[in-house]
Amino acid sequence: MDILALLDPQILASTIRLSVPLLLPCLAGLFSERAGVFDIGLEGKMLLSAFFSAAVAFQTGSVWLGLLAGVAASMVLAAVHGVASITFRGNQLISGVALNFLAAGMTVLIAQSWFQQGGRTPSLIGGARFTPITLPFASDDATGLGYFYSEVISGHSLLTYFAFLCVPLTWWVLYQTRFGLRLRAVGESPEAVDTAGVSVIGLRFAAVAICGLLCGLAGAYLATALQAGFVKDMTAGRGYIALAALIFAKWRPWYALMATLLFGYLQALSLRPDSIEAALGFSVQVQLLDALPYILTVVILAGFVGRAIPPRAGGEAYVKER
Amino acid sequence: MQKMPHWADVVLIPVISLLLAAAISALVILGIGENPVAAVTLMVKGALGSTYGWGYTLYYVTNFIFTGLCVSVAFHARLFNIGGEGQAMLGGLGVALACLYIPWPHWTVAVVGAGLASAAFGALWALLPAILQAKRGSHIVITTIMFNFIAAALLNYFLVNALRPKGAMEPASAKFPAATNLPTLHELLAPLGINFSKAAPANVTLLIAMLACVLVWLLIWRTRLGYEIRAFGHSQTAANYAGINATKITVITMLISGGLAGMMAINNVMGEAERLVLNSVEGAGFIGIAVALMGRNHPFGVFLAAILFGFLYQGGAELALWTSIPRELIVVIQGLVILFTGALDNMVRMPLERIFMRLNKGGA
Numbered sequence: 001m002d003i004l005a006l007l008d009p010q011i012l013a014s015t016i017r018l019s020v021p022l023l024l025p026c027l028a029g030l031f032s033e034r035a036g037v038f039d040i041g042l043e044g045k046m047l048l049s050a051f052f053s054a055a056v057a058f059q060t061g062s063v064w065l066g067l068l069a070g071v072a073a074s075m076v077l078a079a080v081h082g083v084a085s086i087t088f089r090g091n092q093l094i095s096g097v098a099l100n101f102l103a104a105g106m107t108v109l110i111a112q113s114w115f116q117q118g119g120r121t122p123s124l125i126g127g128a129r130f131t132p133i134t135l136p137f138a139s140d141d142a143t144g145l146g147y148f149y150s151e152v153i154s155g156h157s158l159l160t161y162f163a164f165l166c167v168p169l170t171w172w173v174l175y176q177t178r179f180g181l182r183l184r185a186v187g188e189s190p191e192a193v194d195t196a197g198v199s200v201i202g203l204r205f206a207a208v209a210i211c212g213l214l215c216g217l218a219g220a221y222l223a224t225a226l227q228a229g230f231v232k233d234m235t236a237g238r239g240y241i242a243l244a245a246l247i248f249a250k251w252r253p254w255y256a257l258m259a260t261l262l263f264g265y266l267q268a269l270s271l272r273p274d275s276i277e278a279a280l281g282f283s284v285q286v287q288l289l290d291a292l293p294y295i296l297t298v299v300i301l302a303g304f305v306g307r308a309i310p311p312r313a314g315g316e317a318y319v320k321e322r
Numbered sequence: 323m324q325k326m327p328h329w330a331d332v333v334l335i336p337v338i339s340l341l342l343a344a345a346i347s348a349l350v351i352l353g354i355g356e357n358p359v360a361a362v363t364l365m366v367k368g369a370l371g372s373t374y375g376w377g378y379t380l381y382y383v384t385n386f387i388f389t390g391l392c393v394s395v396a397f398h399a400r401l402f403n404i405g406g407e408g409q410a411m412l413g414g415l416g417v418a419l420a421c422l423y424i425p426w427p428h429w430t431v432a433v434v435g436a437g438l439a440s441a442a443f444g445a446l447w448a449l450l451p452a453i454l455q456a457k458r459g460s461h462i463v464i465t466t467i468m469f470n471f472i473a474a475a476l477l478n479y480f481l482v483n484a485l486r487p488k489g490a491m492e493p494a495s496a497k498f499p500a501a502t503n504l505p506t507l508h509e510l511l512a513p514l515g516i517n518f519s520k521a522a523p524a525n526v527t528l529l530i531a532m533l534a535c536v537l538v539w540l541l542i543w544r545t546r547l548g549y550e551i552r553a554f555g556h557s558q559t560a561a562n563y564a565g566i567n568a569t570k571i572t573v574i575t576m577l578i579s580g581g582l583a584g585m586m587a588i589n590n591v592m593g594e595a596e597r598l599v600l601n602s603v604e605g606a607g608f609i610g611i612a613v614a615l616m617g618r619n620h621p622f623g624v625f626l627a628a629i630l631f632g633f634l635y636q637g638g639a640e641l642a643l644w645t646s647i648p649r650e651l652i653v654v655i656q657g658l659v660i661l662f663t664g665a666l667d668n669m670v671r672m673p674l675e676r677i678f679m680r681l682n683k684g685g686a
Contacts, residue, residue: 040463084665088672093402093463095665097611101657106350108650113354119648240467247464287482291475294468298450301460301468310461 005278009151011268016156017226019264020163021046021218021235025242026249026256027170028214034174034251035207036187036313040096041081042215043239044103049074049219051107054121054230055114057128063224066128070223071216077103078212086204089317100239108232119232121223130157130225157225159217166214170253183207187311190318200318215239244297251311263293325675332618336663338670340616343658350654356647368640369633377507377522378639381594382606383632384524387531388586389610390628391538394619396579398542399571400555405451405466406583407607408473409444413584414591415480416443418598421498422485432502437530437588444584445577447473452576456569462576470607481600495598504593527589534582535621541578542621551575583607605653609635612656615664631656 025042032039049070057066077099085092108119115121138154139146174180186193186203194200222238223230241263248262249255269276270289277283348358369379389406396403403409416439426432451465478493485495504525511518542548554561554571562568590602609631616630617623638652662670 040467080661084661084669088666088668090665090667090669091402092665094611094615094660097404097608098657098661098665101608101653101660103657105650105653105655105657108648109350109354109654112646112648112650116646119650237471240471243464244468285479285483287475287479290478291472294471294475298454298465298468298472301458301465302454303458303460 003279005275006269008272008275009148011265011272011275012152013155014268014271015261015265016152016160017264018267019260020160021222021226021238022242022245022260022263023257024163024166024214024218024221025239026245026260027166027253028211028218029243029246030170030249030251030253030256031183031207031214032211033246033314034187034311035183035204036190036311036316036318037082037085037204037208037211038092038096038315039081039208039211040093040243041077041099041103041239042211042242043235043237044096044100045074045077045212045215046219046222046239047100047107047233047235048077048103049216050223050234051111051121051219051230053216053220054124054223055111057124057224058121058229061126061128063124063128063130066224067217067220070220071213074216074219075209075212078208078215082205082208085317086201086208089319092315092317104233107230111230111232121230124224124228128224129228130159130221132157133161157221159221159225163217163221164257167253167257170256174253179206184311187313190313194318194320200320204318241293244293247297247310248300250309266292326678330674330678332620332623334674335667335670336616336618336623338674339662339667340659342670343655343662346658347651347655351647351651354647356645361641361645361647364641364644365633365637368644369636372519373517374519374522375636375640377519377524379629379632379636380507380524380528381522381589381632382635383628384528384531384589384593385586385606386609386613386628386631386635387535387625388582388589389606390613390617390624391534391610391621392579392583392607393610393614394617394621394624395538395542395551395582396575397614397619398548398555399551399575400558401455401572401575401579402463403448403466403576403579403583404463404611405448405469405580405607406610407603407605408466408470409447409580409583410586410590410603410607411470411473411477412447413440413444413587414598414602415477416440416584417587417591418485418495418498421502421592422495426499426501429502429504433504433526433530433588433592436502436592437585440584440587440591441581442584444587445581447584448576448580449573452573455576456572478600481598485598493600497597498592502592503596504588506593523594525589525593527593530585530588532625534585535625538582539621547574583610609656612660612663616659 025046029039029042052073053066053070056069057063081095081099084090084095111119111121132155135154138150142150174184182193182198182203186200190200222234245256245259245263248259266289270286273286351358351361369375392406393403417436420436420439447469451462451469454460454465455462481493486493487496507524508518508520510526550566550571554566558568586606591598595602613624613627613631616627634652634655638649641647642649
């Protein structure tokens with residue numbers, strides 16, 4: 001038995017890589033749901049962005065143009081969600097489900113039409129991808145803490161570092177700015193915000209737009225940093241795991257970081273079943289590891305580990321009183 | 323005062339929503355450089371042009387009736403059950419266990435036994451989300467999504483480790499015994515002198531699905547329980563005040579809903595594949611959402627919407643076969659239908675209401 005095998009630097013580094021496409025949509029959902037707009041459509045927005053960022057990056061050879069296209073595509077979908085659920089006061093959950101299907105279908109349809117490779121984009125090379133950055137002072141022959149720094153912290157893409165920077169940023173926006181205060185208020189008690197003379201609809205659209213932006217970054221990360229190109233259904237349920245992490249974190253930014261790191265770690269472990277066997281002396285079913293984030297979320301929802309209380313006005317369209 | 327006549331609410335709005343979805347789909351087809359008219363012609367020919375096409379269309383219709391009823395029963399209690407996919411997967415496990423481990427003498431007995439097993443497994447998979455919703459207030463949408471993923475992992479585990487015959491590579495159960503094989507429409511219609519395609523998978527389950535439509539209609543509009551479910555859906559506080567037990571109604575509604583989704587397995591597992599394979603549900607649980615919204619949660623509406631989606635599904639498969647339009651076109655159409663009939667309902671409704679108000683004023 002060797003418990004340290006579970007803390008193998010390779011596994012930790014891949015935890016960080018796999019956490020990013022959970023962390024960004026989790027924070028995206030946090031903005032949206034804190035403002036009272038439920039969003040099941042994180043998955044779809046990420047998927048659409050993944051495709052458009054890969055497609056544009058391939059055509060232009062520039063990963064930055066790809067990123068821009070991905071974010072734009074994701075924000076278009078967010079706008080549709082906003083129009084359906086804020087302007088027309090439609091069911092937010094149904095709208096999210098619809099947009100997920102729309103994204104799943106459209107990406108394959110367009111990919112087939114543009115590239116004829118069975119719903120994928122060609123592989124991205126060179127400047128069409130985000131490449132790993134070696135942080136200053138990182139070296140291959142460091143020891144101790146320096147080794148950890150060089151192997152685990154260093155060597156990720158720019159988007160990865162930006163994603164982790166988004167956590168304090170989100171905290172600051174939500175808790176230290178007037179916009180954040182209003183945004184949280186609109187998710188708890190929109191009538192109070194309305195009475196104060198602030199636009200409920202404007203705030204909610206702003207939140208939905210931020211959600212689109214962050215999902216767009218996540219999609220671009222998947223297709224241009226984590227992998228080299230788009231493949232059909234490449235989000236693989238990450239939007240839903242992010243939702244689970246959001247509940248797990250009880251709609252708070254720092255907890256969201258911890259929840260997504262935990263889920264990312266579970267994903268990293270299920271890629272390396274040999275290390276679990278080395279650490280615990282017995283093998284764990286891969287299927288159990290795959291299902292663990294979902295099981296944990298159900299346990300949280302059941303209230304065994306403290307209650308997760310969603311924003312009070314979540315899921316309800318606001319109707320001005322007359 | 324009613325803003326709009328009843329027929330406009332049940333017929334006009336869904337039809338307009340459908341036309342909007344169809345128009346955008348046509349634009350999408352144009353956008354990828356194909357001809358929408360040719361595509362529709364090909365779909366109609368492929369899905370309805372032969373008894374072979376009809377056999378596949380009706381097979382899909384059967385699936386979608388079950389999952390559509392599943393979603394609509396839950397909708398009546400204002401519960402959004404996205405878990406039809408997982409419940410149908412578990413239903414498949416129930417059918418497989420019943421068919422493999424009980425020596426059935428004849429398919430008529432087997433279909434009752436396996437049908438009960440499928441409904442029980444499907445209902446069981448909806449039980450925990452229902453209890454969590456009723457007792458803990460945890461949102462049923464989130465829990466049922468989670469249970470879809472857990473069901474997939476569970477099924478994967480069973481097929482890889484328990485049900486796979488020794489020496490087989492594919493994660494699938496053994497073939498069910500011949501006594502459990504259900505008669506296809508070919509066998510059912512031959513005595514009537516109708517020569518139906520032998521190769522198509524549509525089978526006797528279609529009749530069970532139609533019976534389920536009638537039973538659900540009876541349940542919702544002709545029984546005390548159905549009344550309680552609808553009352554609970556309209557106003558939880560009023561229902562509570564009238565002495566309707568919220569926990570009981572939530573749990574019972576979800577059990578019925580999950581059971582209906584589970585029963586889909588009679589068609590796809592027992593009727594078609596005759597063994598349990600991975601991903602046998604093929605997204606039918608999610609199509610049930612579109613079917614229920616399109617069919618306005620009425621069993622007859624669900625029946626009609628299931629026929630529409632059955633046609634789209636089979637037509638889409640033909641399209642993928644003969645043109646370069648991939649099958650995913652159907653997923654796009656499905657998304658558009660859900661968007662327009664479900665989320666953008668008010669966009670169609672509000673202008674229509676205004677028109678009818680003006681007409682009423684003009685008439686009076």
